[in-house]
Amino acid sequence: MSIHLEEEVAVYGERRKRLAAAITDYAEWLDRRHGIDAERTLRLADTAASLREDKLVVAFVAEFSRGKTELINALFFSGHGQRLLPSDAGRTTMCPTELFSRPDEAPCLHLLPIETRRRDESLARLKHMPIEWCRVALDPGNPPQMQESLKKLTETKPMAAVDAIELGLWEKEDTSERHLLRADGTVEVPVWRYALVNYPHPLLQAGLTILDTPGLNALGAEPELTLSVIPNAHAVIYLLATDTGVTRSDLEIWQKHVHRHSNFHVAVLNKIDMLWDELKSDSEVQASIERQAEDTARVLKLARSRVFTLSAQKALVAAIRGDAELRLRSGIESLEYLLAHQVIPARRDMLYHAVSRDVNVLLDESRTDLTTGLKRCSDEMIQLARLSGRNRELVEQARAELQREKDSYDATADQFRATRQLVEAQGKHLLSYLSEEALGAICKAARDVMEDSLTTRALTGGIRKLSEQMSTRFLQASQLADNMVGVLDQAYARFHRHHGLPNMQVPRLDLGAYRNRLDALTRETEAFCKDPATLMLEKRFMIRRFYAGLAEEARKAFNLARMDAERWLRIALDPIMTRIRDHKQYLATRLSALQGVLDNMGALHGRMVQIKQEISDLRRGKAELSAIAERLSSSYPQS
Ligand SMILES: Nc1nc2c(ncn2[C@@H]2O[C@H](COP(=O)(O)OP(=O)(O)OP(=O)(O)O)[C@@H](O)[C@H]2O)c(=O)[nH]1
Ligand SMILES: [Mg+2]
The missing domain is CATH 3.40.50.300 (P-loop containing nucleotide triphosphate hydrolases)
Structure with a gap:
């Protein structure tokens, strides 16, 4: 060997x-x-x-x-x-x-x-x-x-x-x-x-x-x-x-x-x-x-x-x-x-390419989260340092300003709730294009075309129908997904522009691979039907088996497309929701810290110590993340 x-x-x-x-x-x-x-x-x-x-x-x-x-x-x-x-x-x-x-x-x-x-x-x-x-x-x-x-x-x-x-x-x-x-x-x-x-x-x-x-x-x-x-x-x-x-x-x-x-x-x-x-x-x-x-x-x-x-x-x-x-x-x-x-x-290489693409997206998100965290800490630190030793009036001013920012943010977040409901409803609609029931109906329609006549003509007709109907569903789902990406991008842009949330790109739903798979199956069927051996003998048994094989493959493609769509829905919406929630939490914490300082000016120092700790924790997180990223990239081939 x-x-x-x-x-x-x-x-x-x-x-x-x-x-x-x-x-x-x-x-x-x-x-x-x-x-x-x-x-x-x-x-x-x-x-x-x-x-x-x-x-x-x-x-x-x-x-x-x-x-x-x-x-x-x-x-x-x-x-x-x-x-x-x-x-x-x-x-x-x-x-x-x-x-x-x-x-x-x-x-x-x-x-x-x-x-x-x-x-x-x-x-x-x-x-x-x-x-x-x-x-x-x-x-x-x-x-x-x-x-x-x-x-x-x-x-x-x-x-x-x-x-x-x-x-x-x-x-x-x-x-x-x-x-x-x-x-x-x-x-x-x-x-x-x-x-x-x-x-x-x-x-x-x-x-x-x-x-x-x-x-x-x-x-x-x-x-x-x-x-x-x-x-x-x-x-x-x-x-x-x-x-x-x-x-x-x-x-x-x-x-x-x-x-x-x-x-x-x-x-x-x-x-x-x-x-x-x-x-x-x-x-x-x-x-x-x-x-x-x-x-x-x-x-x-x-x-x-x-x-x-x-x-x-x-x-x-x-x-x-x-x-x-x-x-x-x-x-x-x-x-x-x-x-x-x-x-x-x-x-x-192919496997690593796919893996690194997926993992790198997440690593980037983690890096952004840490950087955002550090930026927030340093903003608050600067503000507290400026207020240190000043009178309550200035603190009150800062608090009032932050309250205004929070109110404006909450208003944007409230508006977003409507967008979210719309997108969630569209998501349900999208999944209905790719549902089990839809698959059942498509397979039944194709079987009906084949019913009673196990000929190569019926077979080609059956698979064409199957492929067309599935492709239509894929297209409808992708179009709706594109629409949702547009709505989400627009809604999120306001958070980015007006409230300084990190830039985010909502990924697109790509079902092209499954459409290609269906096209390949149709081509396979056409080749099978043109095959002199099949034509000459019109082997009913073979046609039945071939159709069963085709339907199974098409089903597989359809089910995978549905899984992709479900995953996409989570990827599209979840990170945005998390960031919006995080920022809301951040403003609330910062506001209550300022309120604490107003109630007791001595609390200012304590808050600064707390932030310093947070900064060192975020820095540690950054170092850990770099080590993980380093280990990940050293496991990819060095080509
Ligand atoms: N002289 C010679 N005979 C070989 C060689 N490779 C395989 N054979 C012989 O060819 C015959 C068929 O080999 P298999 O390995 O059984 O062939 P196969 O392609 O697996 O055939 P199936 O299992 O019937 O599909 C056996 O008797 C082997 O010993 C070779 O390189 N030289
Ligand atoms: Mg053998």
């Missing part, structure tokens, strides 16, 4: 935890200074949790027998001294397999029976229903036991053709599949639909998730994989083999499931050892490998630098035997280097 890869993932995992710890410290600091500030604490807790739980997903996609599983073994499991995941000639891995590490559960294999395809729940939902899965314990200290248990990933069984058709596992109209029907009316089908492997490997523990997939037929039959899991993977490794070259089905997988997605992907030309020929010189062998790599790049319309040539099998053998020369010749190191130095840093 590569030192680079393991180190890089470990450093990434470590940094992530350190950053999450710094964020938690910051949240505690905020609580200490301001009492429980639910909104900010919650935002920070969310950010820290997303950092701790972040997974880097690398998916391996290819036609069967191109060496996906062998490559996973070579990259991640060669330390076991044997081939851990089953890899063999012909179709081997029969179900998509996710490998990860979950510390709260003993190492094990979870298997989802193929019959669950009859059910309407999505895979994502089934993952949260342990009862549906068969569990097999894994003993990492006992590789032969592990190897034996993992053979389950290859299990198949005979199933009556009618059932196989119903489950979308076999298509009698499809000439390429007809020969699979046996004389007894059965066809061979996978026993399992999906597998989850929880295994405590250091890379997996550090947050890597690996997805091994079966070849084309199985991939296409599980729309959730093609609509959601693979497009959302952070990197896709697509494999070809030198002995088969680029076949039609290879190309189909590339075009349908890899190339058109925007996530990072590379092609691996595997099995180069088949071109090693003792009767040829090294340079001749190298030239023929290079030729095939260039052809591959051309056919896939990919830069040559994105095509890796290697031998997964020889890399595995080399690792097991400790043969450094063979390992070098296998070419695996360049792929390890790519994962360590491009894929992981890219994910890391």
Whole structure:
């Protein structure tokens, strides 16, 4: 196993935890200074949790027998001294397999029976229903036991053709599949639909998730994989083999499931050892490998630098035997280097960027609060110093002036109450655009379009309707939010101009990402419907499943948009309310201090001591905040 890869993932995992710890410290600091500030604490807790739980997903996609599983073994499991995941000639891995590490559960294999395809729940939902899965314990200290248990990933069984058709596992109209029907009316089908492997490997523990997939037929039959899991993977490794070259089905997988997605992907030309020929010189062998790599790049319309040539099998053998020369010749190191130095840093930067943007907004607010506090203290101090040793009349003048300021402030605050009520009512209205009921109605309307006719036309019509209606809701919600930002900005400007409250920018609600997601789903549907295989066969089962997958994804986007809107409403209004309340409190305290001085001129000195204490407390707060900010920024990558 590569030192680079393991180190890089470990450093990434470590940094992530350190950053999450710094964020938690910051949240505690905020609580200490301001009492429980639910909104900010919650935002920070969310950010820290997303950092701790972040997974880097690398998916391996290819036609069967191109060496996906062998490559996973070579990259991640060669330390076991044997081939851990089953890899063999012909179709081997029969179900998509996710490998990860979950510390709260003993190492094990979870298997989802193929019959669950009859059910309407999505895979994502089934993952949260342990009862549906068969569990097999894994003993990492006992590789032969592990190897034996993992053979389950290859299990198949005979199933009556009618059932196989119903489950979308076999298509009698499809000439390429007809020969699979046996004389007894059965066809061979996978026993399992999906597998989850929880295994405590250091890379997996550090947050890597690996997805091994079966070849084309199985991939296409599980729309959730093609609509959601693979497009959302952070990197896709697509494999070809030198002995088969680029076949039609290879190309189909590339075009349908890899190339058109925007996530990072590379092609691996595997099995180069088949071109090693003792009767040829090294340079001749190298030239023929290079030729095939260039052809591959051309056919896939990919830069040559994105095509890796290697031998997964020889890399595995080399690792097991400790043969450094063979390992070098296998070419695996360049792929390890790519994962360590491009894929992981890219994910890391993206995550840190998002986190630092969120946290920096809060840090700025905290700094402003401290600076405002210091300014108020110094204003009061100056005033008290001027009044010190003077007569009561001057104090009375100052008090009367402050009273006028307070009255004027209270009037502004009263006016703001009306604005607040208006904005709150608009907020409710905004959420109604994105409510559960609205979602239900939209899904029902789309289902009605599809009702009775499971054709590609109805499918396109259904998804268009869904997408249009959801997009309209997003647009209405965003427009209303913009309107609210305008109202709030205007109202707050008075506090800023007339009463010296710090400047504040109300953020905008941006639902663009969800609109883009819906557009992408519509494009996916159009591609699916144009696909000759779908058109020719009008596979009713596939259309139904595809629609279910689409609806699930669209639902997800809609629910996320609602959560964003709810969060935005709090972020838009809460800080303003807090500042307005704070200032009111400040004026009241200052006024009562002056009143105290009027009642007893000797109290002036006591008040000055109090302010001095407040100043030193604020300065300490400033120093603590700088230390926290320093810790946070030192946890970001130094790129
Ligand atoms: N010569 C050679 N054989 C390889 C290489 N990589 C994999 N193989 C063999 O190719 C066959 C298929 O490999 P797998 O890893 O099972 O392929 P897969 O892509 O996972 O296939 P499915 O699980 O069926 O989708 C096995 O017999 C491997 O030993 C390689 O680099 N060189
Ligand atoms: Mg496999």
